[in-house]
Amino acid sequence: MTVSSRDASVPEANKAARSSLPALAAPAWLGPGLRAGLAILGFAGLWTLVTVSGLVNRELFPSPAMVWAAAVELGEEGALGSDLAASLGRAAIGFALGSAAGVMVGLLTARTRLFSAALTPLLTLLRPIPAIALVPLAIVWFGVGEGSKYFVIAYTVFLAVWLNTHHGAAGIAGTYIRASRSLGAGTRREFFEVVLPAAAPHIVAGLRMGAALAFLSLVAAELSGASSGIGYRIQESRQFFRTDRLFVGLIELGALGALLDVLFVAVSRRVIHWEH
Amino acid sequence: MLHTLRVLLLGLPLVLAAPAFAQKVVTVGWGSYAMDAPQFLVASEKGYFKEAGIEPKFIPFQSGREGFEALIGGQLDVNVMAEFPAVVGTMRKQPFSVLAVLSRYAANRLITTPASGASDLAGLSGKTIGLPLGTNVQFMVDEDLKRAGVKAQIVNLTPPDLPPALLRGDVDAIATFPNAFGGARRILGERYRELPVSPYATTFVVAASREFLAKDAAVATKLLGALTRADAFMSSDPAGAQDIVAKTAGKTLTLEAIRAGWGHYHYDVALDGGLLDLMAREGAWIRERGIVRDADPSAALFRSSVADAPLKGVAPAKVTLP
Known part of the structure; x- marks a missing residue:
């Protein structure tokens, strides 16, 4: 018994809208x-x-050729690979911590009145606080090691995932719940077979947004207290007016984010196949 | 009556605009440089700028480095900073000119706590030092460690993050800018310890955009004239100058702290060979690190980023560049 909270006709409507785009659309063979x-x-x-x-x-505004040369230079120095590894590790751990907490707390605040009353106002207050503003606090609390970086990334991811999960789980149509109960589903079965599948598209959307935010906050986390990573290299490049190397860092972040997004879409098509 | 009213109405805008014509506004990039470049505060307070027909408009920046970015981006006329950004800017072919050295600070130090167990540079072998990356502070520490044959891990930290990191024991020592020593001493309290370092002197300079020099060279000369007058006042009446700095710096800097730190600075609006030598040493260090490779960091290269004409115009004896 799995349900979808969305109107199945929406993808069809999107397809129809896309096919009616004006003549500037790319040729179909591309x-x-x-x-x-x-x-x-x-x-x-x-x-x-x-x-x-x-x-x-x-x-200050280098050409693509200059940026490519800087990327080669960084590659030869070994910085490209080591920075990528350091940043991906931090982003992955921060994302894992933040998303796990976000999904759990989101489901709790959406489905439990006590948790909702206790946590929702606090989380709503935390949401506008940008990650970069938390960096000094994170360093004081967790030191200049990896802990402060995980905290900053996890915080940003957590809030995005929490909000989406909360909305998804709180907005489930009452008819689904009533139907499952009238068919004799227990609380556990109702949660796993009604609530979770119905909230899944929102959870995945939150995770997708959280993944992008992980890279966003990664730069803030690596600006201080780091000796490696893409954010560190961006900072170093800025200090030495190496805008070409700075561009390499920015392009790395963009490419990583885009790649991750494509992966997310592909995975979500399989995991929440009923939405597609 | 009508005629009088018409004259008044037509004349009023001219009267209101008169001071704007009389005073040339000069945008000045300014960090926490009350002690490093007090000539600006003294010249403002004593009216030297006004007498020179200049109205400085101070634009605050967190650091001289950030102000320098604004300067080469065309947002400022002049900027106060340490010499290091000028070295990087020259090697990266940026359009600016150093107009004068304002002061030299010769009491740089490494700060540590008893927990590090280090009583000299050798004691920092294999330990962690926090400092702001890509600054003159990193140059100073690298040179000192190299001279002492010591290898330590360097961690990039912003100046406000340095004392808490040392207090927590995340790093074993920190190096920071002169204007942050007081804060570090306050935060570390009884645990504050200093390690002796080389006689490297942070050199504070005033730099101008090429556009400003091309359009307003005479204004640059007048600006330096006001600063040299302030310099003379500071020499003849240091207590009076300290009072002015205390008055204008606000609560961030007490008169006691100013008096205690004053002697660590050598204030002299000048241009000398020492500046070029230091810039060449820093340039060689930058090239050695491989970050900027396509520039020959010679004194001749850095000489090209120094404009001596404005200072020569008011104090020729102060220009002793080769």
């Missing part, structure tokens, strides 16, 4: 990968044009 590649190439071409136009200071 696959999504090729389209993305062409878009990136087009952007790089425009970027190159701006840098060779003489309108900008190339030391």
Whole structure:
């Protein structure tokens, strides 16, 4: 007994809307990968044009070729790989901690009045506090080691996942609950076969957002108290006016985030197949 | 009556605008430099800027480095900072010029606690030192460790994070900027210990954007004229200058702290070969680290980023550059 809280006709409506897009749409024979590649190439071409136009200071706005050379330089130094490993490790642990806590607390605040009354106002107050504002506090509490970085990332992820989970689990149609109960489902069965599947799309959306936020807060976490990582390298590059190396860090973050998003969509299609 | 009213109405905007024409606004990037560059405070307070026809507009930044970014981005006319950003800026071919050295601070130190067990640099072997990355402080510590043959792990920390990290024992020693020593001493209390370091002197400079120099070279000369007058006042009446700094710096800096720290600075608005030598040493260190490779960090390169004409215009004897 699994249910979906969404209208099944929505994907069809989206498809119809997409097919009615004006003539500027890409030719059908271009696959999504090729389209993305062409878009990136087009952007790089425009970027190159701006840098060779003489309108900008190339030391502050480097060309794609300069950024590529800086990436090669970082690769030769061994910094590219070690930074990536350090940052991915931090992001993964922070994400795991924050998302696990977010899902658990979200389900509790959505389905239990006591938890909702006790935690929702506090979490609502915490939500507007940006991760970067917590860095000094995290360092004082957890020191300059990995603990403070996990805390900052987990905090950001937790709030996004909590909010989505809470909304998903709190907004389940009463008819589903009543139907499951009238069919004799116990609390445990109701939770695993009605509440969780109905909230799953929201939980996955929260996890997807949390994954993106993990990279966002990673930079804040690595600005102080780090000796490696993408955020650290961005900071170092800034100090030495190596904007080309700074761009490498930014592109790394963007590429990682995009890759993770694609992975999330692919996995979510399998896990919450009833939504697709 | 109508005529009088018309004259008044037409004349009023001119009267209101008159001071704006008389005073040339100069945007100054300013960090917590009350002790490092008191000439600006003294010149403002004593009216030297006003007499020179200048109205400085201080734009606060967290550090001279951030102000420098604004300067090369065209947002400031001049910026007060330590010499290190100027070294990096020159090696990265940025459009700016150093106008003058304002002061030199020769009481740099490493700060530690008894828990580290270190009583000298050798005692920091294999230990962790927290410092702000990519600054003159890192250069100073690296040079000292190299000279002492000591290897230690360096951790990047912002100045406000340094004392708590040392207090917690996350790092064994910290190195920071002169304006943060007082805060570190306060936070560490009885555990505050100093380790002797090399005679490296942080050199505070005033730099100008190339655009400002091209358009307002005369204003730059007047600015330096006001600063040299302030310098002279500070030499003749240090107590009076300290009072001005205490008055203008607010609660962040007490008169006692100013008096205690004053002697660690050598205030002199000048341009000398020592600045170029230091910049060349720092440039060589940066290149050795491999972060900036495509520049020859010679004194000649750094000479190209120093504009001596404005200072020569008011105090030629203060310019002793090779």
